[in-house]
Structures are given as structure tokens and as C-alpha cells.
Amino acid sequence: MKPSQSIQKTLGIGLTVGVTLLWLLALSGAVYVAQNKLNQLFDSALAETAQRIMPLAVVEIINREGPQQAQQVMSFEAHDEHLVYLVRDEAGNILLQSHNADPALFNKTLLNEFSSSKTHRFYGASAVQNTLHIEVAEPLRQRREAITEMAVTLLWPLVLLIPLCFMGTWAFVRYSLRHVLAYLTAIESRGSGDLTPIKVEGLPAEIHTIAESVNHLLDRLRRAIESERSFTANSAHELRTPIATALAQIQRLQKGVSAGPIKDRMVKIETTIRDLSNLSEKLMQLAKAEGGGLFSAEQHDLMNLLRMIVDDFQRSRPEKKVTLTLPQSGAFMSSIDQDAFAILVRNLLDNALKHGAKGRPVEISFSSEGVLKVVNDSSVIPADTLAQLRQRFVRSNTAVQGLGLGLAIVDAIVSGAGATMAINSPATGRMDGVEVLVAF
Numbered sequence: 001m002k003p004s005q006s007i008q009k010t011l012g013i014g015l016t017v018g019v020t021l022l023w024l025l026a027l028s029g030a031v032y033v034a035q036n037k038l039n040q041l042f043d044s045a046l047a048e049t050a051q052r053i054m055p056l057a058v059v060e061i062i063n064r065e066g067p068q069q070a071q072q073v074m075s076f077e078a079h080d081e082h083l084v085y086l087v088r089d090e091a092g093n094i095l096l097q098s099h100n101a102d103p104a105l106f107n108k109t110l111l112n113e114f115s116s117s118k119t120h121r122f123y124g125a126s127a128v129q130n131t132l133h134i135e136v137a138e139p140l141r142q143r144r145e146a147i148t149e150m151a152v153t154l155l156w157p158l159v160l161l162i163p164l165c166f167m168g169t170w171a172f173v174r175y176s177l178r179h180v181l182a183y184l185t186a187i188e189s190r191g192s193g194d195l196t197p198i199k200v201e202g203l204p205a206e207i208h209t210i211a212e213s214v215n216h217l218l219d220r221l222r223r224a225i226e227s228e229r230s231f232t233a234n235s236a237h238e239l240r241t242p243i244a245t246a247l248a249q250i251q252r253l254q255k256g257v258s259a260g261p262i263k264d265r266m267v268k269i270e271t272t273i274r275d276l277s278n279l280s281e282k283l284m285q286l287a288k289a290e291g292g293g294l295f296s297a298e299q300h301d302l303m304n305l306l307r308m309i310v311d312d313f314q315r316s317r318p319e320k321k322v323t324l325t326l327p328q329s330g331a332f333m334s335s336i337d338q339d340a341f342a343i344l345v346r347n348l349l350d351n352a353l354k355h356g357a358k359g360r361p362v363e364i365s366f367s368s369e370g371v372l373k374v375v376n377d378s379s380v381i382p383a384d385t386l387a388q389l390r391q392r393f394v395r396s397n398t399a400v401q402g403l404g405l406g407l408a409i410v411d412a413i414v415s416g417a418g419a420t421m422a423i424n425s426p427a428t429g430r431m432d433g434v435e436v437l438v439a440f
């Protein structure tokens, strides 16, 4: 896949190149027009000069007493002449020349018009019935310098314009896209279970439709997941009554039957129905854990809640030994749903008692930093097995009854409530045992 381009960069470069090209185009136009105008002006000045010098030269030559020979006009003081001229008779003999005129650079033929050589521009004119001819030469260097100077002056602003245009576009695009960036952060920062619509305020029209489509998609997804969950929860709930009825019936039937193969079969049926009851209970818990609603509106003290849950658990199974350790004083307030917290604790206790070494106590504690710890004796679980235990229907200890859903339920509650869970084996500071840590 082609890596996606940033709009900021593309627009920044595109607009800068565009502006530069337009500027250069305008510059060449301006230089072209200015050059034409300048040439016209210089030419007319050149012709004017020739026509002014001519009468003076005529007077000077006619007034000469000596033979008609070349004569240089004396300069007033040494100076660098831009314009030089040559006065010749019709045969091409030089009669008069300006003080540093080099005859080699003039036209050989006598022209009565403008002409140019590589280095000079000339204007020639005749007078006194074509017996005298004047040619004025002006170096082209001056015209070229004027045009170059003008082009350079116009080119300079580009040095400023290019970075300004690029940075301006960059900043402006960033400013225009600020709502899009906010939208991006809103998507990135939300938790995995959060399928509520994303706010689309202030988005540019082009992105707005995309954002609305995303919200529609989220809505459909949420409804699909909710209907799946409510189906699981409802079916598990609906199963309760018939299972309870069947259990009651089989228990009543057993009373009227004396020990024997029929009674044994009845006991087996009773066990199966109990398993079914457990499964429906776990499915209901899983549906709750994976659904929303893991937070309650008000906060409550988890330590207090834990004490009640453990007491309750101990009362229903007095033969099991559970030791609860809580800090001397203090409370840990959290907005996690109370039922969800109870389900989490019961599943962890249930596991510790079921999979832990027989007759050994289970230690459960809650620190003032909000870490719930459940530790039990057990043989060490290999690390690769440990990593998979949170998945649904994954079990490692097959000797005891179970469904492999307990840790999956705990994991769903933990991630839905924004907590973290670690399962260690051996337990910290021990050679064996299993330790489950949940940090709220």
C-alpha cells in the first residue's frame, strides 16, 4: 500500500511551487515589456544625440582651414564616455571623431538607420546632400545592466515568498484541520468497549459525512452486540426456572426410591442438572461482564464491599478456610458496579478453593493502593498454560469440575472496568501456589 500523504505537506508544497511559478511567469512578462520600452527610449535618445551633434560637426568641419583630415575632439577633462561618434565623408574617410572613439567598432558601410553589433547599438544619419555622415555608438552593456538589475530586484522577494508561503499554508491547513485532529484523538483515546457516538462538532463538511457514517456504523455495531448479549442473558435467565423445577422434581423422586441402580441414575441426573444450572449462571455472569454497565453512578468503598462478600461466601461454605486481610483503617472508593465486583471476587475465591490444595486456607487481601490479591497453595502452573487461562473454556486442572469460564468472566470485568489483572505462579515470595492480582 502507498503510504498516505499528509494534506499539510501536499498543499504546502503544491501552493508554494504554484506561487513561485506564477511569480516567475509574471517576472518574465514584466522583463519582456520593460526591455522593449527601454530599447525604444534609449534608441530615441541615441537618434536625438546624433541629430544634435551633426550641425555642430558640420560647422566645425566647414570652418577648418587646413586640409580635410581627421581630427579628434578634445575632451574637457578625461572622462569615460558612454556615447562615441564618428563623422565621415561619403567615401568613408574620417573627418571627426569623439575623443575615445575606436573606428574599428563602427559599421564599415554608411547606414542611415539603427543597427546593432554584438557590443554596440548604432544610429547613422547623413547631412549636406549626403556628403557628411555621422554615426553614434552606444554600448549595449548599459541596457543589459538595467534589465538585469530590474530582474534581480523582482527576483529577490521570492527568497522571502517561498518560505512564507510554505509556512503560511502549513499553519493555515493545520488550523483548518484542528477539529479533524481532535476527532482523531477522540477515536484513539476511547476504550475498547466504548461504542458511543463520537462528537462531530466543527468538522469540515468533507469529513463530517465520514464521521457521521462512522457513528452510524458504531451504532449498528453496538446494537448488534447488545442484542447478542441480551440474548445470552435472557436465555440464561429463562433457563433458571425450568432447571430449578427439574432439580426439585428429581430430588422429590429420589426420596421415594430405595438405594439401587435406579437411585444411582437419579443421582447422576441430579448432578447433570446442577452442572446445567452452573452453566446458565456463568453464562449470565459472562453476559453481564462483557456488556456495558460495569460502572455505577455513585462511588463505594471496595474494602467494605469485599468484607461483606467474603462473609457471605464463608457463611454459605463454612467448611472452607478463607483469611481476609484489610488495612487497619481507610477506604478505597471506586465507581465499579457492586454486582460486577461481587462476581469477580466470588469467581476468584471459587477458583482458589476449587483448584487450591485441599484443606489449605485461601488468603485474600486488599491494599490501600487498591490491589486485590487472592493467594492459594497449589502446584506451579507452567507459564505457557498460565498465559491462556483467561480465554473462554480453557482449563488446566481437569481433575475438578468446571467450565473454564471463571477467569474469562473476571478478565472481562477487569478490562471493562479499566483495571488490570496478573496471574502469577508460583506466588510472589513462595516456591509454589497461585496468586491473582487485580489492580483497580
Ligand SMILES: Nc1ncnc2c1ncn2[C@@H]1O[C@H](COP(=O)(O)OP(=O)(O)O)[C@@H](O)[C@H]1O
Binding pocket: 351, 352, 353, 354, 355, 356, 376, 378, 381, 389, 394, 395, 396, 397, 398, 401, 402, 403, 404, 405, 406, 407, 408, 434
Ligand atoms: N487459584 C487457582 N489455583 C490454581 N489453578 C487455578 C486457579 N485459578 C484458575 N486456575 C486454573 O485455571 C483454569 C481456568 O480457570 P477458570 O476459567 O475459572 O475455569 P474453571 O475454574 O471452570 O476450571 C482452571 O481450570 C485451573 O486449572
Ligand SMILES: [Mg+2]
Binding pocket: 347, 350, 351, 402, 404, 405, 406, 407
Ligand atoms: Mg473457575
